[in-house]
Amino acid sequence: MPATRRAFALSTLAAAALGASATAQPKVKPMRILILGGTGFIGPHQVRHALSRGHKVTVFNRGRRPDDFPPEVEELVGDRNTSDLKALEGKTWDVCIDNPTTLPFWVRDAAKVLKGNVGHYLFVSTMSVYATQDRPGEDETAPTAAYAGADAFAERGPAKPELYGPLKAVSETEARSQFGAGATTIVRPGLIVGPGDETDRFTYWPVRLARGGEVLAPGDGSDPILYVDARDLAEWTIRLVEQRTAGTFNAIGPARPLTTKGLLDGVAKGVGAKPTYVWAPADWLAEKNVNGWSDLPVWLPGQGRTAGFHRRSNAAAINAGLTLRPLETTAADTLAWWKTLPEERRAKPRTGLSPERETALLAERRAKA
Template structure:
């Protein structure tokens, strides 16, 4: 097929490109040209900027499928459709699991989406989104609706990934754990602070599994919305950390710290304790999203230990100054203080 990938040089894009090439497809990527990649085959790169509406390089061309990776703003979909409508056979939009309006119960793709309550979603920009992350889910929901409106229900696929992890993740929202568990007694102490009681659920997906499945969905031109997270079977935080430890050949001493104590110490889920979200209350359903539709549509997963090992190997290729400052998780000093406070509280 002739595949157009909007983006192509971010997190999942390079995996899509390489997988599509391995399956014999012709690949064109469209982006601002700021990140260069070494591809294993011919890749056409078209330059432009969706923020400024510069889509001229897409004009007068046709593709079988368009994969839209980076869109967070509805006007990006609208403007792309002005050039691509009638020129692509199928449009695959990468949305987010955060598109739903509530997270307090398990739900599938039919659950209500977050409502945009501003004046004009098409007037929202990267600057306004940066000022209010609460707009992220609602604007993705509007973008989904715009994709369907422009390209039609039968020719539109909506993919809603959960937490995307693996080699190349610059957020460290997963990388923290392989790095932390592989380094007891080095930068950190021998004991590892772990969130909750180990029974909370976790969901995530390796970027390579997501990217490859998206290409297969593009080949099949399967319409509809799909929650794209994993693993295939429910996983607890304890099993998750065991899997990471196995992948990095570690035998960590975990100190499970109750959710209430973490909250009292202002240790935040997701950022200070990556991957983890409390499995109770208003976030009960966040890591319990149904993935039955994606599994039926062929989504498959690498074993967690493989993802952990590959992520650690990638992380260790980064410059020393980058490795020295993780972008998520607890610093060694803060973890030590947290553990000391928990031990003191436990003694009474």
């Protein structure tokens, strides 16, 4: 079977790699779980964990990957872009997990079919819903971004980047309106990382540090970092629906403050590397058109308009049972997954500095020293 993100997530390797979230969990009555999507980053991990808990799982998607799931998973085919939800009609589930929705009309259309036929609805949103990212320590009560167009429900995808947060915020409101606040869970992840991440936003660091040598590192090492392993997020969503936990939660970790240096040190330990860091101030990186999140991923400046991005409170999620495996485990597993990918894929990372550009920047930093 080809080594894909779904194959990996459903494999015994992924199951064996569980960290803090693998602690013993009480048995629960088996449920019928509907997962809208299921073929993306967190969906396969949700499917695997739900099956391990004894639940019956149905996934609803466009049917483009019919061999991704084991036989016991029911796969219904439709297309939310065209409001084709016929496959969901006349069926009931205990809970619904909505993974891929960005556009509010997807929530509205799903509710037309599912309202009254599911007992609980969990919507995977995003930390990008917040109106601003410059205030450290804000929790889930912080203001969300307002949609400025004429009709959010008239928007069709893919959404423009600047509308991503506002449309997710409208989708959250629609979810509570349709399914009721007491039967709705809103999960707002930050950066989702780990095996199966096709964006390479975190993968850059395990791969880069494992390569060794001098490493261009952003800032001075003291900027804060938040992230969540896709497996921890996926398993927690299953626990939330098992417990019918309603509310809104920032799904981010770690449980204790982490700095950029702490991130790089943890990744290095996980992949068995001993790098030499060359720290570059944020203003110097800006002068060189080196961007956080894309060129030097995960990191964003801990000052100015992004001062609060990596400083949001995750207390509510931790209190609601979010458990987080060690950074070293996430790094090691991510590198192991990366090595299973075809050579042509690994030759073209989707995020991060190219070796050539990093070498040139390192030379400039040394000349400046």
